[in-house]
Amino acid sequence: MKKTIFFIILNVLVFQMTIEKGFGQNDSLNLACTDLMTAPFVSDGQQYRAFIAADETAEFRVTFYGGSTYRIAACTGNNNHNIVFTVYDKERNELFSSRDYNNTPYWDFQFQSGVDCIIEAQLINTKQEQGLAIISIGFIP
Amino acid sequence: MKTKPYIQFGYWAKKINFVELKYNMRFLKRLKNMKNRALYLTFGIIFAGILFNGCHGEDPKKDALSDSSSQFHYDAGKVVKFNGRLFSVPSPVQVASLIKASSMSYNKELLNPISKKDSYTGTFKQSLNLGVYGTDLGYINMYDQLSDAGGYFAVIKILSENLNIMNSFNEKTMKRIEKNSENKDSLLSIMTSVYRDADSYLIDNERNDIAILILTGGWVESLFIMTSSLSEKPDQRIIDRIGEQKHPLDNMIELMRPYYGKQSEEYDKLLEKLVDLATVFDGVVTEYKFSKPIINKEKKITLIKSNSKTIITDFQLKTISKMTEELRAEIVK
Numbered sequence: 313m314k315k316t317i318f319f320i321i322l323n324v325l326v327f328q329m330t331i332e333k334g335f336g337q338n339d340s341l342n343l344a345c346t347d348l349m350t351a352p353f354v355s356d357g358q359q360y361r362a363f364i365a366a367d368e369t370a371e372f373r374v375t376f377y378g379g380s381t382y383r384i385a386a387c388t389g390n391n392n393h394n395i396v397f398t399v400y401d402k403e404r405n406e407l408f409s410s411r412d413y414n415n416t417p418y419w420d421f422q423f424q425s426g427v428d429c430i431i432e433a434q435l436i437n438t439k440q441e442q443g444l445a446i447i448s449i450g451f452i453p
Numbered sequence: 454m455k456t457k458p459y460i461q462f463g464y465w466a467k468k469i470n471f472v473e474l475k476y477n478m479r480f481l482k483r484l485k486n487m488k489n490r491a492l493y494l495t496f497g498i499i500f501a502g503i504l505f506n507g508c509h510g511e512d513p514k515k516d517a518l519s520d521s522s523s524q525f526h527y528d529a530g531k532v533v534k535f536n537g538r539l540f541s542v543p544s545p546v547q548v549a550s551l552i553k554a555s556s557m558s559y560n561k562e563l564l565n566p567i568s569k570k571d572s573y574t575g576t577f578k579q580s581l582n583l584g585v586y587g588t589d590l591g592y593i594n595m596y597d598q599l600s601d602a603g604g605y606f607a608v609i610k611i612l613s614e615n616l617n618i619m620n621s622f623n624e625k626t627m628k629r630i631e632k633n634s635e636n637k638d639s640l641l642s643i644m645t646s647v648y649r650d651a652d653s654y655l656i657d658n659e660r661n662d663i664a665i666l667i668l669t670g671g672w673v674e675s676l677f678i679m680t681s682s683l684s685e686k687p688d689q690r691i692i693d694r695i696g697e698q699k700h701p702l703d704n705m706i707e708l709m710r711p712y713y714g715k716q717s718e719e720y721d722k723l724l725e726k727l728v729d730l731a732t733v734f735d736g737v738v739t740e741y742k743f744s745k746p747i748i749n750k751e752k753k754i755t756l757i758k759s760n761s762k763t764i765i766t767d768f769q770l771k772t773i774s775k776m777t778e779e780l781r782a783e784i785v786k
Contacts, residue, residue, distance in 0.1 A: 346646075351642070354642050355646060356544035356546075356645070356649075357671075358542070358649055359652065359653050360535035363533075370533045371533075377547055377551070378693065379551075380550075381754075403741070405743045419753055419755065421755050422755070424758055426697040427757055448649075
């Protein structure tokens with residue numbers, strides 16, 4: 313009986329540590345992506361996160377204003393090159409894909425006029441079945 | 454019996470599968486629930502292990518993960534939403550940036566006075582006005598009116614405390630504000646970081662409804678500042694920017710829609726008013742023409758040459774201005 317109780321406590325502790333570590337990693341991930349948003353860019357006040365499987369795509373839609381310059385940054389795990397992000401217009405014309413540039417973790421965009429876009433992110437080159445995809449958007453005020 | 458407001462959103466309406474939206478889940482819910490699941494699962498595994506005379510060969514972590522995965526209806530190859538949201542709301546600070554670029558003078562009368570902070574007692578009003586004051590602070594910063602910024606930062610801190618989102622306004626942040634009280638760029642950066650952290654915190658803690666109200670308050674205030682500025686000096690760039698709010702407004706409604714009929718009467722009324730506003734915006738025509746972007750690999754920048762033209766009539770503009778003024782008055786009341 314004592315052994316069983318000990319085993320239960322041990323398992324609970326191991327799980328507690330695993331979960332806490334998971335949350336801690338999320339915090340550091342947030343910071344890592346924020347580091348890519350350097351001056352003169354400032355955050356749009358939101359951070360876009362999705363927990364996705366290797367065969368899934370995370371997406372959202374965003375309106376970019378004309379005459380503005382934006383930075384899109386993407387990160388996941390300990391290696392920013394584990395994520396690929398692609399920007400489409402509303403007609404699904406591809407405007408940019410980080411896969412064409414060594415999976416660069418960020419890229420800047422200058423918009424001549426307002427454009428409604430779709431941003432997609434996928435995990436790549438990862439042995440993990442699931443992972444956290446984080447996108448940050450910044451602009452030059 | 455209330456029915457959920459629905460309007461035709463043109464392009465977006467065709468693209469959204471609302472059934473899928475309903476069943477998509479938030480990744481953090483998985484993470485948070487994993488803790489409890491892991492605990493139950495552990496006991497389950499141990500109990501099973503005892504029954505089968507041994508607990509060997511099982512990887513509890515793997516089990517916990519696979520359990521959580523199966524609980525969340527994973528479908529191979531499907532599209533997942535960021536933050537459980539399919540849409541983004543543009544930063545209201547960008548609007549302030551444009552207004553300043555249009556050579557309009559600083560007008561403090563447009564802002565919501567900080568003296569009204571005490572009248573916002575409930576979560577609904579506090580959340581909306583946290584967004585309103587954030588936009589006002591962005592406007593103040595853009596015009597270098599740093600003597601006014603302190604008061605607005607203080608109100609934002611108080612409202613954050615009331616809403617229990619103080620993590621974004623911690624001691625470190627306050628020290629940064631004090632240290633950079635005369636640096637416009639730093640204050641702007643701190644302010645946007647505060648709102649980003651608050652947004653993340655609320656989503657992490659399954660308080661997305663509050664996060665959306667903050668975004669909504671900020672968006673309405675930015676539209677109010679834009680429409681009010683036109684009375685001082687008509688400017689085509691601002692008119693275009695107002696017209697460009699068509700899809701952000703649709704996005705806002707989609708973010709708010711899941712909480713309709715589940716929050717409060719005032720929440721429902723707000724959403725209904727936004728839907729009314731969206732029906733006017735529906736008449737705004739946007740012509741879009743794709744052009745191949747120009748990429749500068751060395752500078753890591755892409756020039757998007759695609760052209761959008763927004764056609765908005767004087768009548769639409771006046772109607773939008775009037776409705777926005779009424780909506781904003783209701784929010785800051």
